[in-house]
Amino acid sequence: MESKSLQIYSISSLTTTFPLRFYLVIVKMAENLRRAVQDINLGFDDAPMTIPPNIVANAMAENRFILMGRPVMPRRQNLRSIIASMPRVWGQSGLVHGRIIGGNQFQFIFPSEESLSTVLRRGPWAFNDRMLVLQRWFPDNAPLINFIPFWVQVRGIPFHFLNRDVISHIGRSLGPLLDVDYDGEAAARVEFVRVQISWDIQLPLRFQRHIQFQEGVNTLLRFRYERLRGFCEVCGLLTHDTGACVLPDDVEQQFANDEEDDEHPPPEIRQNQGVVIREIVEPEPVLDAAVNADEDVALDDIDPYHDALAHIEDLPEEIAVDPLADFATNPWIRPRLDLSPHPDDTVMLPSM
Incomplete structure (x- = not known):
């Protein structure tokens, strides 16, 4: 305790x-x-144990139809989700069982040869919009899980050069040739022929190529990969997305022209300076100048030589001497004013 x-x-x-x-x-x-403690070699020198042959034969019979695979983009393709989803996609839910093995790989165990062949024939397959590498497993010759069998449509072969040997040669230029889908009678009525190749996912995809059927004359052929999902549009690899590509658009062309760099140096890179925004400041008005200008305009109608006291001599003496004289007795002011008393005596009395 x-x-x-x-x-x-x-x-x-x-x-x-x-x-x-x-x-x-x-x-x-x-x-x-x-775990490390249990890795010691205690029991290594003991006598080997033999498993009965019938048990071994039954185990081999149960594991004859195995499909091994791995995702091309493990960051976007979860192994447990692949094992849970793909049997349902194949229409064999409950019949096909999957398991995760080492090396970021998985296995699917099929009940029969027919079910396994059906899945391979309908391939290639993808999960989460990215390709899956699926290859049949043999106990004596474990496959290198790097190849996807693609049916490729070849477009642009001139009809007068169209035969099985030419198509096979073009298919082998793309990769290991598996099959050729060509019908000589129907070739004039279709736009393309098909070849099945085993494509190495470590190589970039190619969608166009110049072929010379005659010396010095280039013919552009176009390739379309059936059931293709998710690839890098910059370098053509299946193992990463376009946004994760470390190869910029012009690097491939730059590497191709490395030998000509001395003769043809790359153009000077000019940085974009962007848009320069400047503040527009209006000049402030000069107040003194405006005031002076107004004064000049106002004084235009004033006579600088005018004498304001010149007319005082024309006025009567009493106005000129005493401007505050009684206006009642002033003949100059009296005619302009009405000084008659109010008709009502009650109004005039308070003022008296």
């Missing part, structure tokens, strides 16, 4: 003292050590 309490206390102290991630790392290291 005391040891349990000490152990619980030690774990709780670890989780409180150190972060949870550090604790998980310690647990993982302990599990790895326990």
